Amino acid sequence: MNLKVKIAPGLELRNPVITASGTFGYGPEYADFVDLSRLGGIIVKGTTLEPRQGNPYPRIAETPSGMLNAVGLQNPGVDAFVNMTYRIIRDIDTAVIVNISGSSPEDYAEVSRRLSGLDRIAAIEVNISCPNVKSGGMAFGTSTDGAAMVTKAVRENYDGPVIVKLSPNVTDIVSIAKAAEDAGADALSLTNTFLGMAVDVERMKPLLSTVTGGLSGPCIRPIAVRMVWQVAKAVQVPVIGLGGIMNGRDALEFIMAGATAIQVGTANFIDPAVSVRIVDEIREFCDRHGVADLSEIRGII
Amino acid sequence: MKEKSLFEIIDIESLPLGNALMKLRPCSGKMPDMEPGQFVNILVPDTPGAFLRRPISICNVCDGLLWLFIKAAGTGTRHLCSMKAGEKLDIVLPLGNGFTMPESKDARILLIGGGVGIAPLLYFGIRLREQGYNPRFLLGGATADSLQLLDEFKKAGEVYITTDDGSCGVRGTVLAHDIIRSQTDRFYCCGPTPMMKGVAALAREMNVDCEVSLENRMACGLGACLCCVEDTIEGHRCVCSWGPVFNTKELKWHES
Ligand SMILES: Cc1cc2nc3c(=O)[nH]c(=O)nc-3n(C[C@H](O)[C@H](O)[C@H](O)COP(=O)(O)OP(=O)(O)OC[C@H]3O[C@@H](n4cnc5c(N)ncnc54)[C@H](O)[C@@H]3O)c2cc1C
Ligand SMILES: Cc1cc2nc3c(=O)[nH]c(=O)nc-3n(C[C@H](O)[C@H](O)[C@H](O)COP(=O)(O)O)c2cc1C
Numbered sequence: 126m127n128l129k130v131k132i133a134p135g136l137e138l139r140n141p142v143i144t145a146s147g148t149f150g151y152g153p154e155y156a157d158f159v160d161l162s163r164l165g166g167i168i169v170k171g172t173t174l175e176p177r178q179g180n181p182y183p184r185i186a187e188t189p190s191g192m193l194n195a196v197g198l199q200n201p202g203v204d205a206f207v208n209m210t211y212r213i214i215r216d217i218d219t220a221v222i223v224n225i226s227g228s229s230p231e232d233y234a235e236v237s238r239r240l241s242g243l244d245r246i247a248a249i250e251v252n253i254s255c256p257n258v259k260s261g262g263m264a265f266g267t268s269t270d271g272a273a274m275v276t277k278a279v280r281e282n283y284d285g286p287v288i289v290k291l292s293p294n295v296t297d298i299v300s301i302a303k304a305a306e307d308a309g310a311d312a313l314s315l316t317n318t319f320l321g322m323a324v325d326v327e328r329m330k331p332l333l334s335t336v337t338g339g340l341s342g343p344c345i346r347p348i349a350v351r352m353v354w355q356v357a358k359a360v361q362v363p364v365i366g367l368g369g370i371m372n373g374r375d376a377l378e379f380i381m382a383g384a385t386a387i388q389v390g391t392a393n394f395i396d397p398a399v400s401v402r403i404v405d406e407i408r409e410f411c412d413r414h415g416v417a418d419l420s421e422i423r424g425i426i
Numbered sequence: 427m428k429e430k431s432l433f434e435i436i437d438i439e440s441l442p443l444g445n446a447l448m449k450l451r452p453c454s455g456k457m458p459d460m461e462p463g464q465f466v467n468i469l470v471p472d473t474p475g476a477f478l479r480r481p482i483s484i485c486n487v488c489d490g491l492l493w494l495f496i497k498a499a500g501t502g503t504r505h506l507c508s509m510k511a512g513e514k515l516d517i518v519l520p521l522g523n524g525f526t527m528p529e530s531k532d533a534r535i536l537l538i539g540g541g542v543g544i545a546p547l548l549y550f551g552i553r554l555r556e557q558g559y560n561p562r563f564l565l566g567g568a569t570a571d572s573l574q575l576l577d578e579f580k581k582a583g584e585v586y587i588t589t590d591d592g593s594c595g596v597r598g599t600v601l602a603h604d605i606i607r608s609q610t611d612r613f614y615c616c617g618p619t620p621m622m623k624g625v626a627a628l629a630r631e632m633n634v635d636c637e638v639s640l641e642n643r644m645a646c647g648l649g650a651c652l653c654c655v656e657d658t659i660e661g662h663r664c665v666c667s668w669g670p671v672f673n674t675k676e677l678k679w680h681e682s
């Protein structure tokens with residue numbers, strides 16, 4: 126049976142299971158639980174041009190079947206990544222993908238340029254859910270122009286595969302997906318977290334320091350599956366699905382809705398070994414249903 | 427090395443104020459090595475309102491059993507406290523750093539605990555005693571009822587007590603007890619944040635070294651999600667992987 130999937134020219138994964146940015150550190154954090162070489166890929170924490178401290182604590186609130194986070198892109202910056210982290214993770218035997226963020230298209234361009242020379246980085250995933258400082262803080266990913274602008278900035282400065290990660294906080298995700306595809310994205314991943322909020326009623330205060338934050342976990346899954354289904358039907362490039370995947374069944378839901386690969390995020394917090402278990406469960410499903418290649422069931426809905 | 431393992435509840439004792447002392451045996455038969463101050467992360471079974479794991483300090487490791495001292499503070503811990511012997515728990519452990527051993531066996535050390543914050547101090551006190559140190563404990567509670575596991579603490583060292591209502595020991599908070607102003611080289615403190623901040627401020631004034639164990643809200647427990655950070659002099663640091671034990675010199679508490 127063949128679990129290999131092709132995401133872009135020069136980017137073939139040994140299986141469709143990738144760990145999601147911000148939920149798996151840089152990989153070594155999970156090495157006691159997971160044989161990292163059994164993963165399709167690892168997407169590391171969002172990296173920005175300058176180091177960032179992120180938002181004040183509290184940054185997390187649990188919600189029904191999920192959680193809100195307001196980590197806010199805490200990371201040591203692209204130079205620390207290139208000079209330190211990269212040396213530690215370059216020999217991990219899987220596709221290591223760097224997730225990048227910025228406040229302007231120039232930021233994205235510069236981060237991409239600095240990552241260009243790293244031969245063991247398999248691809249860049251562009252987080253377009255970040256506020257665009259020049260347009261009053263509205264996220265790039267909420268307009269077709271913003272999405273296209275950032276995609277182009279990365280495309281022009283990076284030779285490897287470019288995956289654009291879409292924000293779900295939009296009225297028409299298909300138009301944004303097409304804009305990113307037209308601007309040169311090799312693949313699309315969706316979804317990022319949903320904007321949410323929770324209140325500590327006894328204290329009459331928000332549970333997060335930033336009031337609002339990103340919702341993730343199984344509570345978002347049906348919406349994410351729907352979005353993947355809509356986008357996969359509308360674009361030519363491969364789609365990577367994520368949002369609340371907890372097991373192999375959930376992963377297959379996205380694949381049947383049209384995803385070529387999937388990402389596992391919040392589930393890593395519940396079971397640190399869940400990612401490899403999902404690989405096993407997908408294989409077991411394929412065995413049971415006589416599926417020889419995932420393309421037989423991809424987008425079957 | 428961290429692991430995710432099944433543990434069986436061998437004994438669970440209900441204590442006043444909804445607390446429970448749980449003793450667990452690893453189903454594999456092999457207890458991992460654990461340092462005092464480290465914690466475990468527990469998946470609460472059959473409780474939809476507890477989606478993420480719940481971090482709980484290692485209270486003791488004794489006769490092949492892991493002790494956890496749990497306060498029923500909400501949905502998840504309430505379920506844990508109501509569990510029965512024979513039931514099993516999925517636990518990720520051991521997590522975080524531990525307390526720093528004192529440099530000298532003659533060091534005068536005071537372990538200061540309040541509420542369920544006493545949990546990690548028991549394991550640490552026992553370890554100190556085993557290694558030839560002379561730990562003293564200062565334990566504070568709201569009422570006599572809230573002072574628990576006292577017999578266990580007494581086996582490891584001298585115990586001093588305060589209660590808010592004076593029903594046991596000195597009336598007031600731990601700061602009201604004379605012992606805290608005696609000649610001391612290091613405080614180790616775990617309890618409610620206002621109490622730890624009070625002890626940290628006194629330590630600063632007395633020029634005593636002070637370690638505290640923080641309980642920030644967590645998700646992964648592995649240093650991967652950056653949800654649990656504390657603001658330190660070196661910037662945001664994860665409590666789950668840099669801590670939960672911090673020297674108060676590293677924290678910015680006195681600035682606020
Ligand atoms: C390193 C560490 C060690 C801990 N050791 C112990 C221990 O030995 N014994 C013990 O009883 N408790 C301990 N706690 C606290 C315990 O984890 C929380 O009480 C528990 O997570 C609450 O879950 P719940 O579902 O019962 O409560 P919820 O319904 O989620 O909330 C109830 C209350 O608990 C508070 N709370 C929720 N999550 C946390 C959290 N992660 N940390 C602190 N407060 C929280 C909430 O603010 C709320 O007021 C520790 C926490 C940490 C981070
Ligand atoms: C704590 C946390 C941090 C995250 N950090 C990032 C990030 O840096 N960049 C990014 O593109 N997405 C980030 N995400 C979003 C996830 O990668 C993922 O898109 C989202 O959580 C939905 O998937 P899930 O439900 O499987 O978690 C983060 C999510 C969480 C929970």
Ligand code: FES
Pocket residue numbers: 643644645646647648649650651652653654655664665666667
């Ligand atoms: S809880 Fe995830 S980094 Fe500390």
